[in-house]
Amino acid sequence: MRGERHDRATRATPDAADVVVVGAGPAAWSVAGHLAGGGADVVLLAPDPAGPWPASYGAWVDELPPDLPASVRAAEMPDAAAIARSRHRLGRTYTMLSTSRLQAHLTDPPVRTVVGTARGTRPGRTDTAVVLADGRSVRGRVVIDASGAQRILTGGRVPTPRAAQTAYGVVVDAALVPDDERAFMDWRDDHGHVGWPTFLYAVPLGDDRLLLEETSLARRPGMPIPELRERLHARMAARGLDPAALTRVEAEADADTGGVERVAFVVDTPLTRGRGRVVPFGAAAPMIHPATGYSLAATLRTAPRLAEAILAHLPGDGADAAAAARRVLWPPGARLVHHLRRRGLEVLLALPPDGVPDFFELFFELPDHHRRAYLSEREDAPAVMGAMAALFAAADGPLRRHLLRWGGMPIGDAPAPDAASRPADGTIVGHE
Template sequence: MDVVVVGGGPAGRALARACAARGLATTLVDPNPERPWRATYAAWVDELPAGAPIAVATSRARAVAVGEHLIPRGYAVLDNEGLRRLPDDVRVVAGRVVDRTDVTATLADGRVLRGRVVDATGAAGGRAAQTAVGVVVPKVRAAPFVGDDEALIMDWRKPPEATTGDPTFLYAIPVSADAVLVEETSLARRPGLPLPELRLRLHSRLAAHGIPVPADEERVRIPLDGRARDGAFGAAAGLVHPATGYSVAVSLRRAPVVADAIAAGRPVARSASERAVHALRLRGLAALLALPPDEVPEFFHEFFQLSGRLQHDYLGGHDDLRGTVRAMLRLFGSAPWRMRARMAFPVHSATSAGTTG
């Protein structure tokens, strides 16, 4: 084998496809490669590469913070089967890697796979996490939350029931022509907000509109400040946006670049600009965690008043240092003075984005 990709999630499979397309003999190893994916992966349409597998897309999005913000930007839910699909020439191995070097991956059963080893096993470590609980309801039932041809990115209005002061928001996106995922999300917390609290809040929102709660639910936990690992790809390489939890779109875009590096015998490593952008975004996460609960919606009110270009610069562009700095400076300059102090000198007595403890 030329390449051994460890990890069969969206990032690992994207890299395996890209390597195979360059004629590299590619193996993908995962403990359970046939296990169904229960997660819903979504992204801004303009951040996806050409040919990305889209299940459903909207032409606009909406956010509710202090006020309502309409975002003229397409939002897409990705097709999991398309993300999973691999060409026939990618060898898939079911197994757990217990040891690896740059050129060998040793499985728990003693087998040794040889080739250029790339870690795509996802984010690990860190203390901050995004957590969420969601259910899929009929589109007609979701009408109180989200309209036709739109995605509700976040609604910070408080749920009818809660047992803590942690801020959470409602996220509602169409997953098919007649179904909508409705999700209660804690954007960032140290440690992640427990799922029972999110479930309570989501169920109370549904009950307020007479919406029955489906039996199946989606549970989410995304590490936000995990350590980026050398020679890795995807979330394992620090491609998770620390202030949003997004990583799939950038992994899909970057897979061909990394495959080219592997084919040329170059190291799989982040550039200086990628490292700098990630460090700045971790600083943004720290500022977000330092905000009191009532200031979190105000923070996003300020953010969504930025120009579309600046929003795009901060939410995307994993290696766009100039754009990231420009967006952060503009947000800092537009924020109220009390918020500027917290953004400039974040204090980590809080456990969550906006929890004063």
């Protein structure tokens, strides 16, 4: 029925709606669903509104909104482990979501869809028109830009080079990898490569499948995908996994089996609040955690609050509703937390390669509440500052000097040691 409803909705382009949402990923569908559930007339506009989502999504269970069905969670890692110089139990349950079930859940509400590519906006007296590439337009009292890194309506893609998280992953039979080789983050260097460190993300996907993903947390520009593939193969060979197991999956993935994941996304997109009746949401805002790349849980938690703020000011001129939405999305605490984490990103980018595992060893040794604050608190600035202060207090003299130097640099001015390296190669998709 969902597909039939979308088919009927796309046969004609509506002239206007209460809210026009541009995008078709989790951010777009989550806020569109909550708006429609609250009685708003919503149009979701994208080249393929019902197209499959290619990304894998993971989150800490305690970050997810309570109304997200448990059936969306495909597999869990209770008391997930992280490895820097030693193994640490993090005291939290990490879950991998079923992308298909998540998409089915979020796209279920009765939202009208329009097939098309947004190119810009045309403000009017009481609403704003979203102009499509083919000349059509749809007017909305409020317009939400949930187009991800493209930021179609709120500034476009940011100039390069930017700091990016890149990763290359292969889905294997879970029986091939012992439990003690599975971790949320594993910084051991048994891949044998020198240079900027990468970590193994080895997490269960359910149905006896395991994702093995070599990940560069952040580089400016991003580490090339082919190098990450080489590291993954070398790492797993060093751990006794037959290289043929990986190459077989890769060969079959060429036939669209979905066994390979290539990831590249920017983590230092400038913060934008939008203007007029246009509000950015999700990665377009950006709601991506600058130091980890995570955004899904924060997006899903914020979507109902954003919708409530808009609904409270409709009907009427959408300017007031958009302003209320911006206050929910970027209150002072959230702006400060984002700024602090951007400084944390610059600190990480400027570390010497052999200092990165040491840095994370120190971070994973922090008390649970400090780790949780830095990883998960989006608006609690005192808690995030407390975590950063605790890490500084635990650091030795050289690291303290590094933190003082790079933590005080203007945002974006910290050059990575190998900033002249070639840009990332691979498919640009979301990943968490």
